[in-house]
Amino acid sequence: MLETWASSGVDLHLDRAGPRVRASLEGQLREAVRSGRLAPGLRLPSSRSLAADLGVARNTVVDAYGQLVAEGWLVARQGSVTRVAGRAPEAEATPAQTGAARRLRYDLRPGSPDVAAFPRSRWLAAARRALNSAPADAFGDAPDARGRPELHRALAGYLGRARGVRVSPDRIVVCSGFTQGLGLICQALRGRGATTLAIEAYGLPDLRGIAAGHGLRIRTLPVDQAGAVLDGPGAAGAPEPGPEPGAAGGLGAAGRLGGADAALLTPAHQFPLGGVLAPGRRTQALEWATRTGGLLIEDDYDGEFRYDRQPVGAMQALAPEHVIYAGTASKSLAPGLRLGWLVVPTHLVDEIAAAKALTDRYSSSFDQLTLAEFITSGAYDRQVRRARLAYRRRRDHLVAAIRQHVPQVRVTGVAAGLHALLELPAGVDEDEVIARAAARHDLALDGLRRYGPPPSTAAPGPNRPALVIGYATPPEHAFTGAVARLMAVLTDARRGQG
Amino acid sequence: MLETWASSGVDLHLDRAGPRVRASLEGQLREAVRSGRLAPGLRLPSSRSLAADLGVARNTVVDAYGQLVAEGWLVARQGSVTRVAGRAPEAEATPAQTGAARRLRYDLRPGSPDVAAFPRSRWLAAARRALNSAPADAFGDAPDARGRPELHRALAGYLGRARGVRVSPDRIVVCSGFTQGLGLICQALRGRGATTLAIEAYGLPDLRGIAAGHGLRIRTLPVDQAGAVLDGPGAAGAPEPGPEPGAAGGLGAAGRLGGADAALLTPAHQFPLGGVLAPGRRTQALEWATRTGGLLIEDDYDGEFRYDRQPVGAMQALAPEHVIYAGTASKSLAPGLRLGWLVVPTHLVDEIAAAKALTDRYSSSFDQLTLAEFITSGAYDRQVRRARLAYRRRRDHLVAAIRQHVPQVRVTGVAAGLHALLELPAGVDEDEVIARAAARHDLALDGLRRYGPPPSTAAPGPNRPALVIGYATPPEHAFTGAVARLMAVLTDARRGQG
Numbered sequence: 001m002l003e004t005w006a007s008s009g010v011d012l013h014l015d016r017a018g019p020r021v022r023a024s025l026e027g028q029l030r031e032a033v034r035s036g037r038l039a040p041g042l043r044l045p046s047s048r049s050l051a052a053d054l055g056v057a058r059n060t061v062v063d064a065y066g067q068l069v070a071e072g073w074l075v076a077r078q079g080s081v082t083r084v085a086g087r088a089p090e091a092e093a094t095p096a097q098t099g100a101a102r103r104l105r106y107d108l109r110p111g112s113p114d115v116a117a118f119p120r121s122r123w124l125a126a127a128r129r130a131l132n133s134a135p136a137d138a139f140g141d142a143p144d145a146r147g148r149p150e151l152h153r154a155l156a157g158y159l160g161r162a163r164g165v166r167v168s169p170d171r172i173v174v175c176s177g178f179t180q181g182l183g184l185i186c187q188a189l190r191g192r193g194a195t196t197l198a199i200e201a202y203g204l205p206d207l208r209g210i211a212a213g214h215g216l217r218i219r220t221l222p223v224d225q226a227g228a229v230l231d232g233p234g235a236a237g238a239p240e241p242g243p244e245p246g247a248a249g250g251l252g253a254a255g256r257l258g259g260a261d262a263a264l265l266t267p268a269h270q271f272p273l274g275g276v277l278a279p280g281r282r283t284q285a286l287e288w289a290t291r292t293g294g295l296l297i298e299d300d301y302d303g304e305f306r307y308d309r310q311p312v313g314a315m316q317a318l319a320p321e322h323v324i325y326a327g328t329a330s331k332s333l334a335p336g337l338r339l340g341w342l343v344v345p346t347h348l349v350d351e352i353a354a355a356k357a358l359t360d361r362y363s364s365s366f367d368q369l370t371l372a373e374f375i376t377s378g379a380y381d382r383q384v385r386r387a388r389l390a391y392r393r394r395r396d397h398l399v400a401a402i403r404q405h406v407p408q409v410r411v412t413g414v415a416a417g418l419h420a421l422l423e424l425p426a427g428v429d430e431d432e433v434i435a436r437a438a439a440r441h442d443l444a445l446d447g448l449r450r451y452g453p454p455p456s457t458a459a460p461g462p463n464r465p466a467l468v469i470g471y472a473t474p475p476e477h478a479f480t481g482a483v484a485r486l487m488a489v490l491t492d493a494r495r496g497q498g
Numbered sequence: 499m500l501e502t503w504a505s506s507g508v509d510l511h512l513d514r515a516g517p518r519v520r521a522s523l524e525g526q527l528r529e530a531v532r533s534g535r536l537a538p539g540l541r542l543p544s545s546r547s548l549a550a551d552l553g554v555a556r557n558t559v560v561d562a563y564g565q566l567v568a569e570g571w572l573v574a575r576q577g578s579v580t581r582v583a584g585r586a587p588e589a590e591a592t593p594a595q596t597g598a599a600r601r602l603r604y605d606l607r608p609g610s611p612d613v614a615a616f617p618r619s620r621w622l623a624a625a626r627r628a629l630n631s632a633p634a635d636a637f638g639d640a641p642d643a644r645g646r647p648e649l650h651r652a653l654a655g656y657l658g659r660a661r662g663v664r665v666s667p668d669r670i671v672v673c674s675g676f677t678q679g680l681g682l683i684c685q686a687l688r689g690r691g692a693t694t695l696a697i698e699a700y701g702l703p704d705l706r707g708i709a710a711g712h713g714l715r716i717r718t719l720p721v722d723q724a725g726a727v728l729d730g731p732g733a734a735g736a737p738e739p740g741p742e743p744g745a746a747g748g749l750g751a752a753g754r755l756g757g758a759d760a761a762l763l764t765p766a767h768q769f770p771l772g773g774v775l776a777p778g779r780r781t782q783a784l785e786w787a788t789r790t791g792g793l794l795i796e797d798d799y800d801g802e803f804r805y806d807r808q809p810v811g812a813m814q815a816l817a818p819e820h821v822i823y824a825g826t827a828s829k830s831l832a833p834g835l836r837l838g839w840l841v842v843p844t845h846l847v848d849e850i851a852a853a854k855a856l857t858d859r860y861s862s863s864f865d866q867l868t869l870a871e872f873i874t875s876g877a878y879d880r881q882v883r884r885a886r887l888a889y890r891r892r893r894d895h896l897v898a899a900i901r902q903h904v905p906q907v908r909v910t911g912v913a914a915g916l917h918a919l920l921e922l923p924a925g926v927d928e929d930e931v932i933a934r935a936a937a938r939h940d941l942a943l944d945g946l947r948r949y950g951p952p953p954s955t956a957a958p959g960p961n962r963p964a965l966v967i968g969y970a971t972p973p974e975h976a977f978t979g980a981v982a983r984l985m986a987v988l989t990d991a992r993r994g995q996g
Binding site (some may be wrong): 022023030034050063067069070071072073075076077085086103111112113116118119123124127128131136137138139141164175177179180183187193206208209210213260276279283284308310312313314315317318334335337338339357358359360361362363365366367475 | 520528551561565567568569570571573583584609610612613614617618621622625626628630634637638639662673674675678683685704708709711774778779780781784808810811813815816832833834835836837850855856857858859860861862863864865881890928960973
């Protein structure tokens, strides 16, 4: 039982003359079908009669009907008879509102630099220079998935100078941060038949998910204050005595890497425990890689930031054909840029570039050109120096406050990067400290457990509760307030309230 | 037989005083180890004696040795004895220079807008306004993989107004172009157990690779001048008679989609054949999706550009819970931006966002904020209008030139988008035409076969040789010259020289 046009109650208003009449007519008809007021199958008036009713040219109605037929709202049968399409367009659902967590006033969680100090005007000036001088084809389809040559040259100079990386521009692949970089590496590894990636027991949880998502099995490496532990029982279960952690020159078989195809390490500054990979372990890792053809992935996420001495140079320089060096602008500038870079062994460049091409073709030329200009002009070095000074002061302030107020809390890890590990007295409940900081002190904190191995993994780690404090996260004006609140939280914990 | 320090011939020069002495010493030692002049195992002079030789403080040498031990170049054993590390750092290989094809002066290949007309100063002005007014946390780790809320709001307004998309900001996922967008969709589909994606027989070759790379089987849909052919024998081989192409209201079972989990279509302007999906086929597709729970992917890559009439509105509006609408800035602005967007059915938003988070967390906040401001300020609409006028003139010029000079060449497809299909007389060899255009006329062309189905696929397609002409590609000043050269190429072909 179809209703008729006359009984549908649809009342068209075309009160604007001129070229918009047709669009208005279409819009009203579309809405009438969408809302169900014009039911499926309903026969519309002929174009002649509707045009007469509305006082418009017949062609306006013909064109509007034609448009709606093309879009699927109406169907035209046997010449001039036009009906509402047979199936009712469905109602539009709305996604459930995601319940965003309440935003706390103070934030000492790790992972971000002080983005309030991002050099907006210097960045915009670099963007202006870069875009105005770029050849037009820089905005077109870049032929090279590895990225823009301007950025390759700028990064090659910077990485060689600042991090001792052995790099030529043609072995750099620009990617959207290390998250994507690891995904590209996993794709290339899988393409070569790799099955197993060794990962440090403590680290960013997402990295495990990325590797697993690409079909790789995870081997978990224990970590201590000297970085990843590489000797010890391998996959085959054969215990293999190795040199002591930190002992130099141990050329052991890196037993825990046995059977792995690749290993992801944070040699300059383990995240989140904060150690530097001991020289003997670097040697073990490199010896394993060169002997077995395994691949080392050196995640140098904050290598520019060392406060007590010169940063340890990149491990990649010792074996550039066995190490992928991975760097990022997420800590030195801002995570929102989504810019990272891989320095890739020659034999892997094509495969990583192919993975990039299939993932998103290449990274934004605009951001790449701007970063290239930012580096070449010297602004990047200046920004890193400024940030290094600011974060060093913040770390000193944090360490001094802890010594003074809660000496039973141990700050471990080297003086480097954007985070510190605070080991809490045994028996304190991490989660309760975090909950109390949020509820009573308006302060967001992260515990170590969040970065630990999945419960099913038996890899040993620190046995004490701990906080991973991102002292670079707050804006400058909020930093001392955040530390004061942290002291209040920790003092409470000491008093047995935690 | 190790040589000694004295016989190694390494001659250290430290001619700069001050803080750089140590860095210089380290650099020279590193290079000496790297080059092999200091052999593995070689014992270095004691720090005391080297310091005396060089006339520097002993601590400078101690620190330099310590640094190189930490980096793995040297090893320190039994207190003060320092040796070159046991394994020689490997030589650095250099990637083979990729033999880039000679760049031709004129380019009529499809895929790019006129990037020389990219509105650099308006874009930079939008970037300045956007970055200066953004909250600092816009540069930090965005909590939402879907993208920036500013861009969601701007796109929701634009897409509803310009393309009739039914959209709320919270169902938009910003991605790095459609290449990434399709990858995200494939990941979400695979996560739901999908196995098969139907793809138009003619299209971008990369899209098949992306779907296959995510483990999906490809079902090939024939295409003709009315878009994808959906009725006909399905996967089970059961022939199923359907309405004629272009016939309205055919509610057939869309037999060719039988057993597919999703179908990727270019309804507004088939790429590269240039047809508009016929109303009856739209209905078939939607009917199939709602009946079977299949997913339609509407690739609206150039929907803003129609020259003979109002663009056909998005198919998504008829069934927003069964269609993913995909748009991009690659044609309207520049591919180098790497910005696209998906409007996603409610039930898929979380899964697409999760795939995005694991792929690269989120897209550059800087570019997102700039595009949001560019749209909101009206600059995007103005740019689209300018480009539409320019490309329409170019298409008219191309069509007129062909009518005049090579009337035997047929221009097919609707007057829309950035490309036209030129069907060549039967017997002309596509590849030879392309080779001759490059060799004799300095003109880059693409043939239809490049976009066709793989040879193993039996899907029928156009039987004639054809060129896919991207008339938007050249800069304005080179356009008429490019067309003149194309006429020369085609005139040669007519004379039987092709």
